[in-house]
Amino acid sequence: MPHPTPKPQQVHPAIYMMQQWQAFMDGVDRIITFYIAENTQAFEGIEWQRFSNNTSMPFQITQDVSKQLQHISSEKISHQWLRAELLPFINRDNLSINQLNLFSESEYLILLIRIQTAQTPILSYLFFRNDCSNFGLSDSNTQLEPSHKAIIGKMASQFASITINEFFAANQANEQFRKQTISILKSRHIEANSLKEQQTNWKISWLNTYLAEISQRDAINYVISEAAQNKLLHSDVSFEQAKSSIDMCIHYICNLLAVIPGDEVLIEESYLIIDEPKVKVPIIDHNNQLINRSSKTMLLLDRLENAAIRVKQQGQSITSADVGSNMDKPITAPAISDALRKNRVRILQLFEQYPQRWSLIRQSFKPIMNISARKNTTLRSSG
Known part of the structure; x- marks a missing residue:
């Protein structure tokens, strides 16, 4: 029986979402995503920066930050704009005056998107520029207005929902295809074994019938050893060739042992010669x-x-x-x-x-x- 096919390793939905965020909007220069990894209760983080080889790197957080993220993930609002000093994973003591000025109360430029899945909550923090280049416009002098942020927030939330739903739908379709393929392969394997077993049983039945017929014809009890039977069953010969081999073997044994009617003749493997086609x-x-x-x-x-x-x-x-x-x-x-x-x-x-x-x-x-x-x-x- 074939060994069970191992289940293919799937991409974590948070990793997949992180990859999709990178192409979401030109103005996103930095993304930090948090999620609960499999078999753990603590959050893990990954970070991406547009001007850092476009490679996602682990983002280290403390146990206290993980607890704060757990509370944040339980909130119902799908998205909200934040300032830097409001982020749980930012060390406020290390923020410079310029940074605080950059993220003043009127400058909420970090968009938090909450995604709830059956596996894990996903928190994505998207860092935007404070101009219209976020929309792919060349004019970078006009700052983001509240209306702009409302559009971006709604777009990002819908984008995340559609992306995650498509991710799980594709995974489900792939898993169903994988299971169906395995089922078909197993079914064909069982059918092949069943057919082979039926053919073997049919050959054994034919062999027993033929030996019974010639035993009655010659008044001699012809029996065949298991080794000789296996030799016939595993040989690629026609029924006519098998009959010819049995007849020649019986003829040889009867002459060798001077067999008379009423005797029993054992067809042994060493006496059975399978004639070439x-x-x-x-x-x-x-x-x-x-x-x-x-x-x-x-x-x-x-x-x-x-x-x-x-x-x-x-x-x-x-x-x-x-x-x-x-x-x-x-x-x-x-x-x-x-x-x-x-x-x-x-x-x-x-x-x-x-x-x-x-x-x-x-x-x-x-x-x-x-x-x-x-x-x-x-x-x-x-x-």
């Missing part, structure tokens, strides 16, 4: 597109082997006449002899190349056995 006959692009001779010889041996298996299953002797009549396209015994004589050299080469193939005719079909015997006689004579 039959080689497709290659076509050579000559004038008449002649078939490769070696492949023709392999095809001849395959036809003889399959016919011999049918003859044996019928309880008949494996003779040239019976084999020829049981071939897909029946031929006479002299035709078989003539074909084997013409392909004798290639037959011997194929026997060496594929020692596990055509086992029945190599052991029980005299025309084939004679070819091998003549080869052995020649080797003994030359030695």
Whole structure:
């Protein structure tokens, strides 16, 4: 089963809001945002200054300031303009006279935006210039009027509300997409495993049925070991090839142990040889597109082997006449002899190349056995 996909790390809404504030209005030169981090009860702060590489940096505050921010975040008003000496995180003792003059009672140039979310309250302090360049105007001589501040405050509050709502909506959509994707992948994994299990069960059922059929046919109890069964199930062979492998294995064991009706035959892995898939006959692009001779010889041996298996299953002797009549396209015994004589050299080469193939005719079909015997006689004579 696949390992559960870890939940992707999400940007904190306060960090995201801080990034959006930076593009809110030209006149914002400094922003300080406070929020409660996950698994904590204290506020943390970050600061951004337009002329300081545009990089947000941590803003250190004391525990006392954190408590004051907690009280400020509980107030209901969405935004308000403040003076510097009214900020809880400003050390009033360090404010110069010029700074106090700059932020006189009539000069409220710091806009506080309160944002309430299910995760954390967010307090954003936006520091504006005292002129109309805040609106992107080139005229910087006209100071901000109360009407200007009212417009900016309302715009900033609405901007914050829309931005945060879109942030959570996008996160929710992404999370839903992530969960749905994981569900689809799990479903496909389960379906693949189920299909594989069904195929395995179907193969086992087929194997048991086939063994029962041939057991009844031969009056011999054929059983298969677990190792041999697994070898068949995990081999990429067709049902015809599987049947051929079982038949050859049974034939070998019955001859080896002189089995008689009523006996039990155990098909073991060591006796079970999985035949290679039959080689497709290659076509050579000559004038008449002649078939490769070696492949023709392999095809001849395959036809003889399959016919011999049918003859044996019928309880008949494996003779040239019976084999020829049981071939897909029946031929006479002299035709078989003539074909084997013409392909004798290639037959011997194929026997060496594929020692596990055509086992029945190599052991029980005299025309084939004679070819091998003549080869052995020649080797003994030359030695």
